[in-house]
Amino acid sequence: MSQTWIILGATSTIARSFARLASDSGDGVLLAGRDIADMQATASDCAARGAPLAEVIAFDARDAASFSAILKRASDIDGTLSVAVFVGSMPTQDAMDADPSLIAGTVTDNFTGPAIFLTMIAPILEARGNGTVVGVGSVAGDRGRIGNYIYGAAKAGFHTYLSGLRNRMGRKGVHVMTVKPGTVDTAMTWGMEKLPFLAQPEKIAADILRGANGQKNILYTPLIWWPVMTVIRLIPERIFKKLQV
């Protein structure tokens, strides 16, 4: 049975790679995001690669009113429906410290926007009794660090939401996977200094697709981040609060 991926945040670098790989393996893609012209280019690319369905639709994490049109389009697609959430934004900690009004938007982009969408679409997936939800979080959500803790807190909220969603949807045949990428070579990180274990988006996308097929629950990608974050999580708070990591 054919599978169609609803890809939220489809203009992101990793989402683009993911859409390609899904198309290569014969899945359909419904690309959702803000830059329609850019998504149309990705849709053509996916169609040329073999996606049986490659369409674009407007999505703005900060505008929940834009969600119902996507649900409506999704309901009309036959076969297995899956959702992959690549939405997010990362203003610098300094910018948010200087202007705390940015915090609400960051939390919406990384957590509440996607959570509202997933909560709305959950019954449709559950009714079909199959499919996968992929939520892309971040290793930054594993622990609050001085340089990036509002973004990290939003991602942590999303991780916990996904954990609950997995608990709920698993019993209806829908698998939920939490993805925690490390630093990835994207437009967002281009020009940043000192990026440890920098990974290419193609590698992250391939890991995600493989993880989704293998029904992994939590995926650290690249895998090196699993031991790294395990150690970081284990550091007692009284020591961690003095560190600069």
Add this chain to the structure above:
Amino acid sequence: MTWKTTDYCGWGRVHSAHGPLARPERASALATIAEKTPAPAVGMRRSYGDACLNDAGRMIDMTRMDRVLEFDPATGALHIEAGAQIGQILKIFAPKGWLPPVMPGTGFATVGGAIAMDVHGKNHHGAGSFGMHVTEITLMMPKGPKVVTPAKNSALFKATVGGLGQTGPIMSARLQMLRAKGDVMIVTERRVEAWNEFLALLDASEATYTVGWIDATARGDQLGRGILEEAETGAGLIPPAKRGKRIPFDAPDMALSPTVVRTFNAAYWRRVPDKGRTVVKHIDNFFFPLDKIHDWNRLYGKSGFHQFQCVVPIEAADDLRAMLERIAGSGLASPLAVLKRMGPGRAGYMSFPMEGYTLAVDFPNRAAARRLIGELEAATVVAGGRIYLAKDALAGPDTVRGMYPEFAAWSKTVQKADPDGHYMTDLVRRLKLRTA
């Protein structure tokens, strides 16, 4: 962030540059850069010398703009972003029965680079150069996208194809793809004993794809010995190509010492049986044999290497023979040496091809090799030929202009398209191509 200040180099790793690099992923991001900070565009940096460098200046890395924008499976017309790699296009479309019309020796080259160098492939004698199959180019100019076609903007088109990026960043292009029987290659390999036989076989070849590997270390009676490969596309099932290996470190100099190269070449030549053979190859392996070894340029060690490539007219074949004699006598050549017959096909004012024979030989970057390449360049001038700017890292301004008879037309058109010299690269400065 838009800019990343970094060091980068050409494929030969002899020249390098330092400066801010942008890597836009969307047309809108490219438009902003093109308007506010116009700069030359670069792809995978497979040019050997300094054509892909802009030391102390800005550069736009186009590799993330690599999507298929439109494909018509009935006609094979393809519209694609300029950062797409030829090998990727092959991978997507060969199973559907379509090939890039012209493929250079590496699949990592981008569409933008293939246009800016008007590259040729193993089918040049029949199909001509890459630019001859381009039906439209979109340049991202400071004022926005400009669509260029051979019919409506003949001069700008000819200045862009083979134009070294001097008319502005190529954002996308329309190509006419080539219909193929399938995605395997049926390759006939023949041992060639010496120079005269090689030329005769190249002249007589009726294959769609023809290329000669030449043993640039063989001397005397064996001068010009090699292997002739003639190939056609075919249908069939062979296992998918194996994943590439990577050269993890810079090799020591002795890896390509004369003895090693001579021994390797002799064995490589004997690999093909006396009577020749026909083999079925994976399409990638035939067109891009070296791409399996990622970063193979590191085999030449830290100091890097040069490739000398020239083309000479048919009647100057003896001059080319004399050049090969000099190369073989020097003991400096590496195993990578190619001889091919070229047709007349070229699409730009500054395109490399001319009807004749082209010889390409790699040399480690040493003083003796640089001297030899200088002599070979001089010999190319005498033979009425030209050197390939995608490979060149050493020539001077005086040598090159005379080799390209349409230089004046190119220069005039480029001056009009880029009066402020925003798109100049290190190669253009070295060869003084933008100064009157």
